[in-house]
Amino acid sequence: MESDILDSHGFLIGEELEGDDFHYVEEDQKNENIGPSSIPYPSSTGSKNNDLIRNSRIGELASNKAGLQGIDKEKVKQIIYEASKNSAFYLNEEKKDEALSIKLKQMMKKYESLKKQNLSTINSKVDNLVQVAERERDLSHIIVHIDMDAFYASIEERDNPSLRNKPMAVGDNSMLTTSNYEARNYGVRSAMPGFIAKKLCPELIIVPCNFDKYRAVSKQIREIFSRYDPDYTPMSLDEAYLDITKYLDTIDESPDNVVEQIRREIHEETKLTASAGIAANKLLAKICSDLNKPNGQYRLQNNVDDIMNFIRPLSVRKIPGIGRVTERILNEMDIKTCGAILDNRVYIHQMFSSSSFNFFIRAALGIGSNIVKTDHKRKSKSISRTFSSLSKPDDLYEKLRELADHLAADLLKERLQGKTIAITFKLVNFKMITRERSVKKYIHTADDIYNIGKQVIFININRIIPLQTFESTLITFINRF
């Protein structure tokens, strides 16, 4: 996706928030995670409605660059706010935001006191840790990240020409998974409810998901990937990492030309476009693949100076693993770019866990993994469905039955078994509660899942979840292995 506020390198600073396509990932999820998860932040001022619009998921939906042929950003925000403000969903977002603000405020208290201290004794220790990270830098591989452009939407347009050049999205009235570029001009984005999108763009055409088709196309592009790296890592149906180092040894071509060729083959064989990033590791390749979207590629040379010049002005939000919340925390400390992470490394060190510190520092140095493998061991299997409020426990058990049957069937396909069953209740107010139970022996049958799940539900209906709220709307079973 094209950026609007560019610095000398063409990188986006500050603004951003285009958020990529949002895809259901039904298979081959290789989420190699990364970032700091729950950060022990405490703190902030009870921010109000306006802040919520700015900070929450709802605000995030509005903050992209709408406004070419459609409406401007303020208008988009306003429409989303009007459509959301009285909903249970919005209320829950507001609550979550308040909690976050309190934590942020406490964090800031700590930060302010740190700023008054003399931290010079810690300096050398921190610099040492930076040196340790620097020694991990490996510039010997050429890693490619390939990302299909508006994947689901492009497939639907390809197969139905009447959809072309019109604002269109894939999904349904309650949730969109992808929108095409015309729709994005109206502020219509993935992860936006269809009914809100329609308010932003009344002409919007919403096409239902067709996963079988997307999977088939995914298989096609993966076959192409395997020609260049048999050990490529698929991250989702439309995205993958390749290590083309070995391939380059067999041929007298530049990395850029090879990637052009991959993208050309994708286009010839699927009539779809892809974008790509080429760099020394997965972190950098991923960031690069976003820079010349759609239908473009970006090469970052395997050279420390180039990498540092590239990463220094980059908004922290561009780092995979730094999301809305972490960005907010960093911004609160006046850290907006990767360069600022390095400049404030001592504060980062004192404010965060060591694993978070290590993550931030490596990201800011442009250091990341360059291991690209196909094999992957799954750690959990889950199934979840949202349904309208239920009033009787028996209704809940019935849902449990259905989901347990499905889950067991899926487990059988992969010959999986596990020892932990977790159930997530989504209450009518959108609050999520999870309760789990581990057992001694491995289980995999629908009956076992059902029976354990039923106990978990039974206990919590009577004790933790008040009868009223157990008009919950969702159940998830998670099986850990």
Next chain:
DNA sequence: TACATACAC
């Protein structure tokens, strides 16, 4: 182990 949060897609 149990639960919550953050993140990606």
Next chain:
DNA sequence: CATGGTGTATGTA
């Protein structure tokens, strides 16, 4: 007439 589903990592108790 209304805001999804699957998976991973991490912090805290």
